Every structure is written in structure tokens, then in C-alpha cells.
Amino acid sequence: MHNELWQRPSVYLTVDLVILTLRAGELRVLLVERGTEPHEGALALPGGFLNHTEEDIAMAARRELREETNLDLSSLYLEQLGTYGIPGRDPRGRVVSVAYLAIAPELPDPTAGTDAAKASWRPAGAVLDDRLPVAFDHRDIIVDGVARARSKLEHTALATAFCDVTFTIAELQQVYEAVWGVSLDPRNFYRKVQQVPGFIVATGSERRQPRGRPARLFRAGGQTVLSPPLTRPDHTDEEA
Amino acid sequence: MHNELWQRPSVYLTVDLVILTLRAGELRVLLVERGTEPHEGALALPGGFLNHTEEDIAMAARRELREETNLDLSSLYLEQLGTYGIPGRDPRGRVVSVAYLAIAPELPDPTAGTDAAKASWRPAGAVLDDRLPVAFDHRDIIVDGVARARSKLEHTALATAFCDVTFTIAELQQVYEAVWGVSLDPRNFYRKVQQVPGFIVATGSERRQPRGRPARLFRAGGQTVLSPPLTRPDHTDEEA
């Protein structure tokens, strides 16, 4: 099989996951406390090496998602984010990591007493601000992941991936506000998201709140690209 | 160095380049005729293996760009596109390829008699339509590259990377028309691009054409993200 490749350089391949969710109205990222060197005890993205040479990369990402977290995979959004391979990023050798971005609805804390016991949801803002240090080049990866999510919120239906199967428009608005870090007018938001064809569809049922008028429930409309897009209030920052 | 990695699976890493340009008002991609097996004689993206285990991936992309083509690297746009690693994509073994997207202004044909003699600019549309077959999974990569370029034209200044240092607004419009595959109103386009702050700036000089009024020359304004974006006429197709 490897007949003609005998003198080519090879690298070790890992998969890292940037799993974003909303908790307490705040954007959070799943981090695990490392149990082995290097960076033992430090926080890092969940991930790991390919299981064997023939394992597919996307499959490995789904496997890690299952192993390192107790999340329900079925309805989880997953896309490739980028590949990080600067020499020296891992002291053990030439390790190249393919990062994936996953979006999860609000879920219970990772169950204690399992493989995922050392996993916890940390504020993404703290990592971006460098108040919460993370191992390897994982801050770079998280920066890219959050930027990707912010951008995709504008012209795709990614926001629905942060929500449960059914959700209210107010909940959807919280997603936009938390990820973009802005506050939006509820009336204009309500009108806007409804007039984007295929973005969300009403289920017909309602959700009763502790107080106030019950809210109509919606679910994702199946359309992935939004036109017109939801424009984000001026952002004199970051890339595309 | 590799002390703890001895039993991890490793993969061979290559870099592939999707180099796009405009020729004869048409979007084209640089393809090379393969000189060795597998797929000898077939068309494929320029690219190749890492030189040595410690070579940086982005550096390898630039090196391949230099080696396989005679392009002037200085003013060339380059970004990572994605990583393609499905087992079986390369019959020689587990080869994972990191694809890069490059955008070049209109240039002379790759010089005959050099390393790049077997390289030629092929219509991207023919590859997308499957009229022009390419080796490996390179069609998938080209599809993703063109989609990325189409999308980035909307909200970044990527279009200027298709142009020379100075260009006319009509030339810039040709970029949008060729990449998007639409035709645009010159008057509205002219007004629109000029009112996006930092997109293009007038140089003060003009270019005399064979006939007609001389056109003002512009250069890229340094702004990478466009707000407001240039909206593409309805596209009931592809992803984001």
C-alpha cells in the first residue's frame, strides 16, 4: 500500500472540537482539564488522535464528540473549521490538528463520574480576552470558531442549532445577542426573522411562561442560507 | 522527540492549491497535467507533499505556488480552504491534503520549458459541470474553492485580488460578473462600490482605452470586510 510513500514525511493527526453553546445568556465553549502531559491540568479543547490510520477525519470528530462529552449527537451541527499545524505547537512532535466547530443547544452539565467528568462549559469571552488560559494553540482555534459562528449567524440558519427543536423568537434573539455581543430591538427582530423565507416556521403550539403572554413556538425551517441576511449592527473588528 | 507518539497512527500530508484567476472574462483555475502515477496524464490541482516533517503547512503552500507556477507571489492572496482526508482518496495510502485558495490577477500563460510548462488555466465552469474531469477528489476541492470565492466577494474586498494593482471600476465589475455568473448594472455598480468605505480609492490617474472616455483608476482601499456588503442577485443554489 505505502509502496511509493516510503520517504515522504508523515505527521500525527488529531481532531479538536470547538463546541459552542448558550448558558445563562452567555456564549460558552466546552473545555476539558487535561489528564496527561503535555499541559497536564490545563484547560484544552476536547479532541484526540485518529484511532487508526484508516479512520475518516469527520468520523473521528463525531467519535470524540461522543467520547469526551455526553452530548446527544443526533441533532448536532458540525462543520470543519480549519487545520492547525505550525511546527512546535505540540511538544511531542509534529502534530497537525483538524479543528471542527460544533453548535449545541443548552444542555445539562457534563455528567460527573464519567469520561466527561472533567469537561465544563466556560465563557467564550474569557478565553477571547485571555482571562482564561488554554493549552497549545487552542485559543487561536477558539477565536476562529467564534468568528465563524458570528459570521454564519448573519447569512445562515446557524442560530437554530443553538436552540432546542422548538423555540420562541425571544430565545432565538438571545442567541444573536449573546454570540454577537449586542442587544437588538425585540419588535424589529420579531418581524425580521419571520419574513426571511424558510428560516423558521410556526409549530402552532405555544409555551406558557412563569408570567406574561405565552409565546408561539417555532422550529427551524430547513433553509440553510438566509436571504435577506440578518445584518449585524456595526462591527468595526475581526475578519470574515 | 516522538517519545510518546510511537503507537499513534500517522498520515502523509500534502498541500493542494486552488488558484483562481480571470481570463477572457471567464473564471479559470490552474491545473497541471500529472507526470507520475497515480492518475498519470490526468489534470489535477498543483500541489505536493510536505518537504520535511518540520515544514509549516502555509509555507509549503507558498513553496508549491512558487515551484509549480511562475506566478509573482508578492501580491497574491492566499487562504486555507479546508482539509480533505477521506480514506481511499489517494491509492498510495493515507494521504491527507490541506487545500489552499489563491487568487491571482490576469497573468501570462505559465512559461513553456519550465517546471510549470504542464500548467494551464482551465475554465472553472467546465470542472464544476463535470465536462472537464480532474484527478483524485480535486473536483470537490474546486467546488469548495469557487463557493468560497463567490461568498467572500459579497462581504470582503476579495475581488481586488483578481485585479492588478490599479484597475478600473469596469474591470472590478467583470470580476463580480464572472465569478458570480451574473450581469450587473454598470451605473448601480459604480455607485455602490464607491460608497463602501475603504473598499477602493481613486489614484487620481486615468487609463485611456482604444475608444471611449478614459476610465479613472483605483486601487484597493485596504479594508478587508465590506459594510454594507455587495449583495449578489438571487442565488437559489449552493451553500454558505
Added chain:
DNA sequence: CGAATAGTGTCTATAAGACATTATACT
């Protein structure tokens, strides 16, 4: 002058943003 291309002006339909108002629940 006429042809060709560049650049400007104007009008209209539509969308965005600010904000008032009505509706429906709970205590």
C-alpha cells in the same frame, strides 16, 4: 458628427430602525 465607453442624476419600491400600541397571560 457619430460611436463607444465613463460617469452622474433621478425616481420608486422596499427594507431598516425607532418607537407606540394592543394582546394575553399571571398574581
Added chain:
DNA sequence: AGTATAATGTCTTATAGACACTATTCG
């Protein structure tokens, strides 16, 4: 009734798209 939240309506201003017109070159 009073309060809290959801949903709808209205107004103003900005933008998008269609298209008429003026400007500058060449032959």
C-alpha cells in the same frame, strides 16, 4: 387592577434597482 411578556402597527429614513442623461475620448 397591575405587571410582565408577546405580538402587531406606524412612521421616517436609507438603500436597491431600474433607467435617463451628461461627459470625454477616438475616428
